[in-house]
Amino acid sequence: MSAILNCNISFIGGGNMAQALIGGLIARGVPTTRITVSDPVEKVRALLAEKDLHVTDDNLAAIRDADIVLFAVKPQVLASVLAPLKGLLAGKLVISIVAGAEVATIAKLLETDRIVRVMPNTPALVQTGAHGLYAGAAVSTEDRELASQVLASTGLTLWVNSEAQIDAVTAVSGSGPAYFFYMMESMIRAGKNMGLDEKVATALTLQTALGAAQMAITSANSPAELRKNVTSPNGTTQAALEVFDRAQISQNIQTALAAAQKRSQELAQELSESTK
Template sequence: MMKITFIGGGNMAIAMIGGMIKQGFTAAQIHVVEPDALKREQLGTSLGVSTSDPETAIPQSDAILFAVKPQQLQAVAKSVQKQINGALIISIAAGIRVDTLSQWLNTYPRIVRVMPNTPALVQAGMSGAYATSDVNTADRELTERMLAAIGEMVWVEKESDIDGITAISGSGPAYVFYFMEALQAAARAQGFGPEIARKLAYQTFSGAVKLAMQSEDDAATLRQKVTSKGGTTERAINALETSQVRTTIIAAASAAAARSRELGEESTRSLEV
């Protein structure tokens, strides 16, 4: 029987495990290593998975997924490096490069680095994944099955592309929330109360995304279809263009990608290998 061990039982791990069970994995296939006794009890009760504390040896596993904070990963990786026993290693720790993690695992080569995003918590995430050359086809298929439990995923060929994934989908939900916040404020400025303003902004955004996802048209074409010549939408779009909103969004994503690169370099320099 396939066995997958999660190191860390936080929100992202819970989202993945819950989604995996819905996708056909069984609770018996999943084990969670978690230092917090209350969390271990909750995981066992709510999801039916086996759990253990970090002092207990982890079971023989086909894959080990590190779901801990980046600043915790070095110590955790070194504590389990002798228990890998040929497992595929998957890390969702932001900013930690595969060569750094490999060194912490005594130069272990089969590693997949994943950048998920917060909508994974409702199985609507977008993840980017990078695999080392030692990751085989079966490893990739297993990774895809696991990530399908929390949404969609794409593979990137260069690890540096993870910085771009971080800028677009990793940080992207914050851009969306920012726009929703602004649209809600615009509704308030038109005289609507907070509840109606919230509903107008949220459902308009949700409906537009649903339409775009189900349409064969790209976003530019969909925008053009609702922008009548001389109409209200055209005037609004002109105001956005005059304010260079599109350019600002592109610049914001570029800034996020640059910061992602900086964090990777900082982790390489400052964390003991």
């Protein structure tokens, strides 16, 4: 983490994900004096100013002394945000968490190839994110380490070997929290239907999800092996899993993630075309 402590980091966009990363960096010891945030919304700037950060609504001013510039804006405003900065990021590491924005798209808009593309996910808000990172050959080992340190402040960081794999990351972890929330909703509803108070059903479901995740993370066994270990022959768990199998839940989950991957590819193509 020592390298990042000596860097000036500027965020273009101060929304929830940027705020999560900023909170993680501060918790890891990055001085607030080294963090600048540019955002057009006065309410957002006021909130960030309370953390003793440098805040502004001027993107040009924000990047002037930056070593690392992290873009956290909506895809639909990407071109308008990047256009005034074209040719001004020489010597700076660019990190993008903009959904669907391919490295080539950003490189064309900024005239730089020192770019790391990241697909984060919302559990970063509670420092348990899972972030997929990709960078081209122009990004040095040192820059990769800096990017890892920025993202690791809010969770797991994993590099992928090709940009196409970012679409798979999007399907698995980027959209992934919603899949688990969906499962939680269904379990809570089932508990209520079986007579449990909603608060009891919710508490049992959420703690079970937390416990299962923690077991999977810390165990030497795979999730498949852990599932087998809690499935007694002719028991209650087997009865439930047999219903899942008859409904082809596993196959449907794989089909659903493939649909998410395809949509990620389409969104990237749409964004690329819109910025030509």
